Amino acid sequence: MATRTTAAKAKAETSQNADAVEETETTTTAAKKPARKPAAKAAPKTKATRSTKATKAADDTDDEELDGEPVIDEADTPDVVADTADVETADEPVVEETKDAEESDDEESTGKDEELPTGALRLTSTDDEDEVPVYSAAITGATADPVKDYLKQIGKVALLNAAEEVELAMRIEAGLFAEEKLSQMAEAEKRSQLGRELAWVAKDGQRAKSHLLGANLRLVVSLAKRYTGRGMQFLDLIQEGNLGLIRAVEKFDYTKGFKFSTYATWWIRQAITRAMADQARTIRIPVHMVEVINKLARVQRQMLQDLGREPTPEELSRELDMTPEKVIEVQKYGREPISLHTPLGEDGDSEFGDLIEDTEAVVPADAVGFTMLQKQLESLLDSLSEREAGVIRMRFGLGDGMPKTLDQIGDTFGVTRERIRQIESKTMAKLRHPSRSQSLRDYLE
Template sequence: MECSVVDGEELLGLLEELLGAVGLGVLGGAGQVEVRRRDEQVLGLGGRERVAHEAVRLYLREIGRWPLLDAEGEVSLARRLEAGEAARLRLAVADADERPGLQGLVADGIEARRCLIQANLRLVVSIAKRYVGRGMLLLDLIQEGNLGLMRAVEKFDHSKGFKFSTYATWWIRQAITRAIADQARTIRIPVHMVETMNKVLRAQRQLVQELEREPSVAEVASKVDLSPERVREIYRLAQDPLSLDSPVGEEDDSHLSDFIEDLRAEVPGDVAIRDLLRLAVSEALDHLNERERDVMRLRFGLDGEGEVHTLEEVGRAFGVTRERIRQIESKTLAKLRHPERSRKLRDYLDDD
């Protein structure tokens, strides 16, 4: 049975691939959908939320058709699936006489896999509901949980004596939590950090209930056995990013970026003063010979790159000792201190 999209609504297609993989369709006629839409318009639901709500309703009704399994039924399906997988591997080397029987076992294993998945789709929904409000729609959470369920079916070993639902719960939770860590945030945060963040936020909520007030950073840090600095960092990471293009005010003619200072931007007056200072330094250096100019540029970062070099480094560049460079530097600075050469530069010194 192929999965269909009710009335062409976009969000109903979110489960199309997974529903098709397990042979599910979507129930409900156009008339029923339209009646519910009118009811929801009265309740004030938005367009996107209304479609998502209807999609979940139809999906829950569809998966409710499939009966739950007892322990015996789970083991029976798991054995059929196991036999089908073994037959699939044998098909590659089987002769013509064996192939029909093996193909039958493969088909039966595929059917058993479908039945095991269908019978546990409600488990996925019950787990996905616990993660609503963490940055992903319920439909997306269900979709990721279904992927985890399919993985659990592939890995399940009935011979260990565990119930399939107990085993599948871990895989479903893992798939959902990893999806939240990877997709829910604009800036991805590593999975281990998301787990720590959830631990801190959970402790904060517990303390709010116990203390009947907002707990301090130190109180939260003590409860989760982390340093206060680490908790502050986690609080910062937990904040949702804001777009610089977010409108501010009711007129929508101002944006958040208009009110944030750009610390990297240079004040035009400072740029002009720096250019004049660079020109004055260049004029002062013109009174020196070439070697003295080069030594000054390297020692004080006047070569345009702003990198200051040690006496040792300058000495290696000129092939002389560091003491000789120190002598040249001392002599050159004495020249530059002459009132005629230093007059323009003194104007840029602080009054202090």
């Protein structure tokens, strides 16, 4: 009995050592591979079967003789383990193992996710960046035409369909919500896991906004073409239209079911027309008056086609439901000012201001005649007495250009106004004498 018990213990220890070596080898093999294999599932069964057989053999040796029983040598154990490892790894490609592992991981992660409501936007972190159009200041192959360069640059961005517009709008909405939450959080909360996720969502919303803007820049160009030749450069119209496009992106409501281009058209037109009212004219006109001027111009063009002639203010007043005086006033507001430095002629050597008379300018001939008249009057006054000459100068303002009354002159000379009147009358009679007045008649013709 002691011999049988010793043999049974030896067999059991040999089986346990084989299993331990086998488990070590299997663990090493599994650690080297990044993913699990379906064939690896059969390994535990093999080990369990061998352990069971070893246990049964140990139980049987208690009743049977040791003679004739095979003894497993420990030196043979590595070969058995190696064979087991070969069976486990037989004919299993590494690519298929990785795919199966990823599928099993996806199934496990999908099973753990909670069910979302219908139409909800699932945000997942990924290494793939959104295809946001990138605009650089340096344009490859730039030409002397900035409009051509701009159209070439925006033409590289693909147009969006309705589904892509809705997806971008949902990301923008999520980004705005995340920015609102971040503004209400403290600095410590922003560094938490929730804060980092909100920051990522806000950044994703900005990328979606840039993508939606870049894909609709050609819409602004098509609308800006309709307003050329009205006082603003084409690129300035595009710039103002882009501001309206930004406003449309911020206020677009995808739940209404309309296309983004239909909604953005109104914002782009409003931005362009407001800019034209504020910047296109040298003298600014209020926006409501600009609308009246445009309406008058449309009615005037229509009546010109119908009547074959220019309509009168009375005919326009009946169409516009306003008085003829109001029509004339609006027409004056609609006139464009012209610069005095506008060149004239083919050579452009003269300007428009050269043809306009300066009513305040002094004619050289008149200036010479006025100077000679002053000298002649001084010579005539010198022929009078000092009091008579002083009364005439003060009465007609010959010295300082400010005529004085009889009372003011009387106060100066210390006499009554009646005496000043008598002196004036007597002096004027002397000046009217042909000997003195003949020299002044030539200046009155």
